[in-house]
Amino acid sequence: xxxxxxxxxxxxxxxxxxxxxxxxxxxxxxxxxxxxxxxxxxxxxxxxxxxxxxxxxxxxxxxxxxxxxxxxxxxxxxxxxxxxxxxxxxxxxxxxxxxxxxxxxxxxxxxxxxxxxxxxxxxxxxxxxxxxxxxxxxxxxxxxxxxxxxxxxxxxxxxxxxxxxxxx
Amino acid sequence: xxxxxxxxxxxxxxxxxxxxxxxxxxxxxxxxxxxxxxxxxxxxxxxxxxxxxxxxxxxxxxxxxxxxxxxxxxxxxxxxxxx
Numbered sequence: 001x002x003x004x005x006x007x008x009x010x011x012x013x014x015x016x017x018x019x020x021x022x023x024x025x026x027x028x029x030x031x032x033x034x035x036x037x038x039x040x041x042x043x044x045x046x047x048x049x050x051x052x053x054x055x056x057x058x059x060x061x062x063x064x065x066x067x068x069x070x071x072x073x074x075x076x077x078x079x080x081x082x083x084x085x086x087x088x089x090x091x092x093x094x095x096x097x098x099x100x101x102x103x104x105x106x107x108x109x110x111x112x113x114x115x116x117x118x119x120x121x122x123x124x125x126x127x128x129x130x131x132x133x134x135x136x137x138x139x140x141x142x143x144x145x146x147x148x149x150x151x152x153x154x155x156x157x158x159x160x161x162x163x164x165x166x167x168x
Numbered sequence: 169x170x171x172x173x174x175x176x177x178x179x180x181x182x183x184x185x186x187x188x189x190x191x192x193x194x195x196x197x198x199x200x201x202x203x204x205x206x207x208x209x210x211x212x213x214x215x216x217x218x219x220x221x222x223x224x225x226x227x228x229x230x231x232x233x234x235x236x237x238x239x240x241x242x243x244x245x246x247x248x249x250x251x
Contacts, residue, residue, distance in 0.1 A: 035210070035215070
């Protein structure tokens with residue numbers, strides 16, 4: 001990064017007055033969730049605007065990365081439901097987080113229930129099997145593509161954590 | 169626990185920390201960094217993710233990176249205009 005002196009003060013200033021109480025941790029606020037959902041909608045728009053054959057992985061990777069860290073905090077189901085509510089959508093019974101997040105960030109005219117289910121199964125297969133350092137697109141392609149990963153999820157369901165099994 | 173973050177975000181968080189630390193001598197660096205990250209996350213400049221060790225870490229968002237790139241281009245243009 002060069003020419004730092006040319007950057008506006010916006011980049012330097014955070015706040016001169018901090019509100020108390022101040023904690024060591026960073027709570028995940030509703031506004032932060034809104035920003036995450038906005039990024040996913042932007043990723044959706046980007047992949048729709050792209051002519052690249054694999055552009056859908058831009059969006060699926062963004063969805064995967066968000067739900068992955070929610071899962072690491074064991075809060076994926078709760079946050080996915082909150083995301084739906086923020087979009088004035090009613091959570092379905094047993095709707096799992098990937099399907100919920102796809103429903104509230106992708107264009108429903110382009111992603112029907114069947115496609116959503118297929119993508120969600122492929123992502124659930126990836127989250128249960130993908131080595132952490134592997135990029136999602138490479139993993140899915142290595143395993144035969146999105147359709148094949150969705151099939152593999154069904155075939156290996158006995159080995160998959162129960163929270164990933166709802167709303168197939 | 170120390171906050172893990174990518175180099176770009178670390179640079180700007182450190183810069184923000186240096187800017188405000190004198191005004192908040194009663195707070196630890198860890199507390200101030202947490203406040204900075206919270207604000208960056210709320211305005212869409214920082215996001216959480218899993219790193220290669222499967223730990224939650226922070227990184228600059230695409231929006232923030234784009235803004236930095238724009239600012240850098242503007243600064244370069246300004247320099248070109250300088251006699």
